[in-house]
Amino acid sequence: MSNTQVNFSSIEFKNPVITASGTFGFGREYNEIYDINALGGISTKGITLKRRRGNKGMRIWETPSGIMNSVGLENPGVDDFIRDELPFLKKLDTNMIVNIGGSTLEEYIEAVDRVSKQKVDMIELNISCPNVKEGGMAFGIKTKTARKIVKEIRQITNIPLIIKLSPNAEDIVAIARACEEEGADGISLINTFKGLAIDINNRKPIFDNIYAGLSGPAIKPIALRMVNEVYKEVSIPIMGMGGIMNWKDGIEFMMAGATCIQVGTANFINPHICIEIIKGIEDFMDRENIKSLEEIIGII
Amino acid sequence: MAKIIGNEALSEDIYIIIIEGKFSGEIGQFYMLRGWEEYPLLSRPLSIYDINDGNISFLYKVIGKGTKRLSELKEGDNINLQGPYGNGFPKVDGKVALVGGGIGIAPLLYTGKILEDKVDKLDIYLGFREEAILTDEYRKYSDELYLSIGSNITDQLDINKYDYIFTCGPEPMMKKIVDMKSDNNTKIYVSLEKHMACGIGACLVCSCETKKGMTRVCKDGPVYLGEEVFYE
Ligand SMILES: Cc1cc2nc3c(=O)[nH]c(=O)nc-3n(C[C@H](O)[C@H](O)[C@H](O)COP(=O)(O)OP(=O)(O)OC[C@H]3O[C@@H](n4cnc5c(N)ncnc54)[C@H](O)[C@@H]3O)c2cc1C
Ligand SMILES: Cc1cc2nc3c(=O)[nH]c(=O)nc-3n(C[C@H](O)[C@H](O)[C@H](O)COP(=O)(O)O)c2cc1C
Numbered sequence: 266m267s268n269t270q271v272n273f274s275s276i277e278f279k280n281p282v283i284t285a286s287g288t289f290g291f292g293r294e295y296n297e298i299y300d301i302n303a304l305g306g307i308s309t310k311g312i313t314l315k316r317r318r319g320n321k322g323m324r325i326w327e328t329p330s331g332i333m334n335s336v337g338l339e340n341p342g343v344d345d346f347i348r349d350e351l352p353f354l355k356k357l358d359t360n361m362i363v364n365i366g367g368s369t370l371e372e373y374i375e376a377v378d379r380v381s382k383q384k385v386d387m388i389e390l391n392i393s394c395p396n397v398k399e400g401g402m403a404f405g406i407k408t409k410t411a412r413k414i415v416k417e418i419r420q421i422t423n424i425p426l427i428i429k430l431s432p433n434a435e436d437i438v439a440i441a442r443a444c445e446e447e448g449a450d451g452i453s454l455i456n457t458f459k460g461l462a463i464d465i466n467n468r469k470p471i472f473d474n475i476y477a478g479l480s481g482p483a484i485k486p487i488a489l490r491m492v493n494e495v496y497k498e499v500s501i502p503i504m505g506m507g508g509i510m511n512w513k514d515g516i517e518f519m520m521a522g523a524t525c526i527q528v529g530t531a532n533f534i535n536p537h538i539c540i541e542i543i544k545g546i547e548d549f550m551d552r553e554n555i556k557s558l559e560e561i562i563g564i565i
Numbered sequence: 566m567a568k569i570i571g572n573e574a575l576s577e578d579i580y581i582i583i584i585e586g587k588f589s590g591e592i593g594q595f596y597m598l599r600g601w602e603e604y605p606l607l608s609r610p611l612s613i614y615d616i617n618d619g620n621i622s623f624l625y626k627v628i629g630k631g632t633k634r635l636s637e638l639k640e641g642d643n644i645n646l647q648g649p650y651g652n653g654f655p656k657v658d659g660k661v662a663l664v665g666g667g668i669g670i671a672p673l674l675y676t677g678k679i680l681e682d683k684v685d686k687l688d689i690y691l692g693f694r695e696e697a698i699l700t701d702e703y704r705k706y707s708d709e710l711y712l713s714i715g716s717n718i719t720d721q722l723d724i725n726k727y728d729y730i731f732t733c734g735p736e737p738m739m740k741k742i743v744d745m746k747s748d749n750n751t752k753i754y755v756s757l758e759k760h761m762a763c764g765i766g767a768c769l770v771c772s773c774e775t776k777k778g779m780t781r782v783c784k785d786g787p788v789y790l791g792e793e794v795f796y797e
């Protein structure tokens with residue numbers, strides 16, 4: 266059988282397939298469906314310092330080839346996460362990435378500080394959530410603010426740190442470069458695109474929060490292009506995502522420059538998809554006589 | 566993948582689809598169905614209408630793209646289904662009434678079938694807007710069957726006659742029942758609908774705030790104690 270192992274910065278992943286934040290909870294539900302230890306890693310639902318109830322009104326809307334979501338970072342808050350969810354995650358034989366969101370710099374710092382006192386494999390700093398009014402994404406739009414938050418966070422944690430970028434950024438390559446310069450261990454991209462859906466009968470937006478985040482196959486070509494642009498400009502590794510629906514999409518992201526891939530929306534369509542993607546990658550390696558995935562990462 | 570062994574129109578927009586295989590499910594649970602490869606992207610939640618030895622069936626109304634596609638499937642076609650999911654109606658004793666409005670009658674047939682010989686009394690109330698369907702099916706499992714066409718089925722319901730009411734249908738109908746005064750401490754359970762993505766409790770797009778806090782309709786529901794729910 267092929268060796269699907271990849272090294273992402275200092276961390277070893279048994280395979281490059283990771284479940285994307287917000288689509289996989291804290292792993293418990295999918296673990297009832299299959300053994301999630303087979304995954305390369307899990308990125309948790311976005312955690313904030315304090316509990317959040319999330320957005321009111323409609324939270325999901327289907328588009329011709331994607332979905333829009335407006336969950337608004339509903340989560341139990343960092344302390345309850347550490348008490349109730351972390352023990353389960355720690356027992357798993359897969360890499361655990363804790364995704365952290367926030368509205369203010371202070372909130373990010375405090376949440377990262379509390380998580381850093383725990384044993385976790387990696388922190389994914391979400392500076393790209395379009396579904397929270399006060400901020401989150403605000404940090405991921407301008408290079409200057411992104412640089413500032415990465416700098417501050419890097420000073421308070423030794424845990425491997427990756428920064429999750431927004432496709433809504435003014436200049437995603439410049440932001441990625443700033444993350445690298447400030448000491449991030451890697452980049453993950455992309456989060457959802459800010460979009461709008463309208464109920465014409467009621468003459469109102471579908472979502473109470475007006476705008477919502479678009480994910481799924483609709484965003485794949487743009488996500489792939491962004492991964493490729495960033496790959497060419499930075500030397501830290503990339504976790505690529507955005508509309509990966511099958512193993513072929515996954516290989517495309519790796520060829521574009523991603524060391525690992527994250528799978529989000531596809532889990533909803535087929536709960537077993539991550540296992541099928543891992544298998545598809547193995548078969549592809551066998552067929553193409555690929556000894557290590559390093560051989561194809563960033564060949565485009 | 567499973568095989569469709571029947572997909573029949575009962576009226577202009579109501580269908581029953583029968584799928585071959587060995588399926589399980591508790592009363593009030595649902596499955597996520599997709600009778601197509603890629604698009605529409607999301608699977609559609611449908612309540613268990615009936616389960617027999619070699620098949621499961623769903624009663625559905627054509628609403629938009631997904632249910633339209635379902636209605637076009639033919640005997641012999643393949644379909645994907647995941648489930649059973651959700652927290653359904655409780656298994657109870659005593660006197661029970663099932664109250665369904667419109668397509669909300671769907672989960673009540675299987676519920677009646679399972680409860681029928683476990684409870685002291687099982688009455689079924691069905692409310693329709695234009696024409697009554699499947700009345701013979703529901704009559705099989707009920708001590709008494711009450712029907713209304715074009716009027717409020719709740720007008721016929723005296724909740725004091727029962728220990729438990731299980732209801733599914735339009736929210737105003739369910740709210741009306743929950744608001745009825747009970748001298749008898751009648752417990753009312755309602756089945757809610759929310760748009761869903763994962764169907765298993767992982768994505769939080771179906772969250773519903775109740776008096777007990779945030780819940781997921783797909784995992785903690787779809788069935789709730791009526792008094793815990795905030796109605797629109
Ligand atoms: C737990 C549960 C059980 C259900 N059981 C039944 C049943 O037994 N029979 C039946 O006819 N219907 C049932 N429904 C409603 C059914 O899921 C929707 O009518 C169906 O999803 C509409 O899909 P569509 O593509 O035809 O409509 P579209 O409007 O084109 O759908 C667009 C999107 O909105 C979602 N959506 C639209 N209306 C609803 C709704 N009322 N509830 C949830 N999602 C919706 C769709 O799933 C899809 O993701 C149930 C819903 C839930 C949540
Ligand atoms: C329902 C839902 C919730 C999400 N929640 C989060 C979150 O909490 N934090 C985060 O960084 N990204 C979140 N995302 C974004 C995904 O992690 C991912 O970046 C995006 O969906 C693109 O990948 P995909 O097309 O494979 O879904 C969420 C996406 C969806 C669909």
Ligand code: FES
Pocket residue numbers: 760761762763764765766767768769770771772781782783784
């Ligand atoms: S549909 Fe995903 S949590 Fe309910």
